[in-house]
Amino acid sequence: MRRLLFRPVIFVSFVLGLLVIAELLAIGRLTWVNDQRIHIIERDIGRGHHLEDTLFELLQLQLTLSTNQSASEAEKSQMSDIQEQLIGGLSDYDSAIPANLQQLQEVFGKAVQGDQANLVHALQLIKQVLDRQAQEEERLLINIEDDGELEMQLAILLPLLLLWIVGYFFRTNVLEPLDCLKELLSGLAEGEMKPINRSTSDPLMHALFDRYNHLVSRLVELEREHLQHTELLEYRVRQTSHALLERSQQLAKAERLAALAELAASTAHELRNPLASIQLALENMLEECGDSELAERLRMVYREVQRLTRNLNDLLASARSNGETSQRVAVQPLLEELLTLLKYQARENVAFNCRVADNLYAFLPESEFRQAILNLLLNAVQAIGPNNGAVDVTAEIVDDKLELTVVDSGPGFSADFLRHGIRPFVSLKDGGSGLGLAMVRRFAKDHQGALQLQNDAQGHACVTLTLPLTL
Structure with a gap:
């Protein structure tokens, strides 16, 4: 299970790592290109300042020569050096156009002789070169600005794209299957056993x-x-x-x-x-x-x-x-079996409670003993009728005798019945034969026992069957 949970996490982390690396490489390349462009602009700006200084020095020297009609050889040599520096600096700007530089050299040669018109023309040529260089620098600045905007867009959009990819992956491959599994488990709890496709x-x-x-x-x-x-x-x-x-x-x-x-x-x-x-x-x-x-x-x-x-x-x-042969009878299993039988016959409104001493045995005819207990239990269930009630059965040893008591929550025995006692063919129930208690009494009498009828303190019928443990 741990491996199953880690696999999508590892996969998504790998994909995200690749995307992050790609983003870093793209942003790094753009940054490197812009850095190179900035270096070019810095270099051109430095050269521009140098050309300005050289041009200013040239103009000063030219102004001096214009005021003095005759120039010394040293001044002419200095002016030639300045022209070469200026042309050399311009060659770095416009090395792709040697014709302009050659024309500029010819114009400077005439300007050295004091031709003002050629000097103005030389300055115009220098201005054209500088204008082209300024345009190139503006283009580089525009490219740097565009790349900066692209970097910012990548820095914003790529994380959003990564989040969308992660969300889509988890929604389609993890959350939706887990939601489906959740619904199936809920159906499984309700008894609907449906496999997953x-x-x-x-x-x-x-x-x-x-x-x-x-x-x-x-x-x-x-x-x-x-x-x-x-x-x-x-x-x-x-x-x-x-x-x-x-x-x-x-x-x-x-x-x-x-x-x-x-x-x-x-x-x-x-x-x-x-x-x-x-x-x-x-x-x-x-x-x-x-x-x-x-x-x-x-x-x-x-x-x-x-x-x-x-x-x-x-x-x-x-x-x-002749009667049935007596044998050793386990009282508790016998009572549990009879109560289980009565649970299938009696209504659900009747509850059965049984309390039997441990290891309780009696030496009696099992079938006759079973029938006697069954008669007592049936009489108790019939006495309760359709009302809610309970039948309590207790079996214990009292004075070395088995004492089995059955108490029901019915109306109890009438005073007339208790006064006259058990009589064959005389029943308390409509349609009863009146032989059930008579059979139990005869069974108790035949085995040296006794059957006692009474009402408890709540007025419920209480029947006690007393039998010897051994005959």
Whole structure:
């Protein structure tokens, strides 16, 4: 990532460095050319001053010669030297025009002899040369001024151009791709997994975009696997819930049949006592009866009473159940499994709270114990109804016994129900069979336990199932 970020910076710095070097070279060349021109102007100005001094000296000497009709040889020699200096200085100015210099020498030769007209003509020629030189100096000054303006324009425009190039590069190659990446990441956070088209981006960003596209493809694959796993879990949960519901229904049906068998056995037991008295009375009457016809009728009644007694004994024998074999049961996993099952059946307005002591085990028939707890939990959920509420389940050891308490936030038990206790086929709910609590009570009684019903301080129903840890 660090290399990816440094690459555009290095590239832009390299381009900027080249442009800065080019600008410095251009400005340096212009400065060097102007410096050479300034040296030429300084040289010409110095020569001009020298020519002015020579010309002034020549004019003084010429004025002296004009006042004295006869000139000495020394003065003529001095004037010739001054003329040669003047012509030599002018040759530096106008070396490209030797004809003018030759003409100037001829004019000076006549002027030495005292010809004023030739002297004036010589001065005019000198003025022409100096005028041309002044024009040349003006041209050099104009060029220097133009180059100075060009330097100033380069000094202003090139940095602006560099800034524009840098801004354009970052906008098109860095900022726009990063903005696109930002939008894609925002869409990714919202669940829209769309890869980046790297053909429209800068090659420097290809590594970053390749990693993003790999991330997107991996997320799509993980999302697909997650959906498949979720569907599989939902399918397994539905299967497990369906199997648990079927088993619960089978257990409930078996418990109802057991309750009916218990009721039938109780009824048969109650009927056997009067039938035994009737049978004993018939035996006495047969012994005392002397009428053969009446005795035959009594024997017929006696045989029917015996048949009815045998039927009741058979009913009692069939009502007796061998029961499920007891085994070591872990209470906490059993409660968690039942609560998970009820979460799928109950409304979302019901919350389940479970508090179980660690390493809590009991030696009980697992299926019957499961059905007893399920009946208590179903009664608690049904008592809450459509209102918001909670079911609190607590399992702990009290006096070497398993004490399981179920408290719901419903209206609680009525005073009449608490006064009469649990009765088969008597239910607090509309459409209820009245066998749920009866089954739990019979299970507790068969395993030397107890079932206690009461209302807590808030008036909510509280059911406590007490069972021995071992039988």
